[in-house]
Amino acid sequence: MLPPALILIRDVTREAPVTTMIRGLLATTALLLAAACGGDDSPESVGATARATLAMPNGHAVGQVILTQTATGVLISAEVVGLTPGAHGFHIHGVGACSPDFTAAGSHFAPDGKPHGYLAEGGPHAGDLPNLHAGEDGSARAEYFTAAVTLDSGPDHSLFDDDGSAFIVHADPDDYRDVASAGARIACGVIERG
Ligand SMILES: [Cu+2]
Numbered sequence: 001m002l003p004p005a006l007i008l009i010r011d012v013t014r015e016a017p018v019t020t021m022i023r024g025l026l027a028t029t030a031l032l033l034a035a036a037c038g039g040d041d042s043p044e045s046v047g048a049t050a051r052a053t054l055a056m057p058n059g060h061a062v063g064q065v066i067l068t069q070t071a072t073g074v075l076i077s078a079e080v081v082g083l084t085p086g087a088h089g090f091h092i093h094g095v096g097a098c099s100p101d102f103t104a105a106g107s108h109f110a111p112d113g114k115p116h117g118y119l120a121e122g123g124p125h126a127g128d129l130p131n132l133h134a135g136e137d138g139s140a141r142a143e144y145f146t147a148a149v150t151l152d153s154g155p156d157h158s159l160f161d162d163d164g165s166a167f168i169v170h171a172d173p174d175d176y177r178d179v180a181s182a183g184a185r186i187a188c189g190v191i192e193r194g
Contacts, residue, residue: 043151044152046071047069048193049069050194052166054080054169054187054189055188062081063081063189064078064079065078065167069150069152073147073150074149074151076145077142078144078167079139080140080187083138083139085134087131088131088132088133088134088170088173089181089182089183090168090169092126092127092165093108093127093166094106094109094127096164096165097164102185105166105185105188106163109149111157114126116128116178117177118176124148129146131173131174160193165191167188167189167191168185168187168188170183171183171184
């Protein structure tokens, strides 16, 4: 039997992105659970990477996102330049397309039908991520970890489902409640393997 505390921690990793600060704890928990459960739900693509080049509506590239599949989720590393200083909504959207305009990326990636926002009851969307914060020079660099998506093909929460997925950077901060709070789509990048 597993101690109840471990089951609780594992449930949290299924629901929401977590900070890199507790990645070590989660990895340790996952190893314990894998040992206890036989490890039968480990992703097939551990170590696989994917990336997205973020571009503005005029096609000018302003950033790069790199995704790495781990045993317990996906590590996301983003670098963006040319932003207005401050917070910007940053999400995975449900369609891997940025043309003819960024509405092609669809709404937030949300295969489980949960509502948008970390602060919303029953949320967040699988594609919700914490805001990207740009400094005075307009550059932003962030790392995220989420167990809500996978690079494996097949599962419901795969970023490589039939229509793919894309990153969108928004003009305004996400208030983590209102799906419209982040405003206009200012950069977009289709997620591709590699
Ligand atoms: Cu968005």
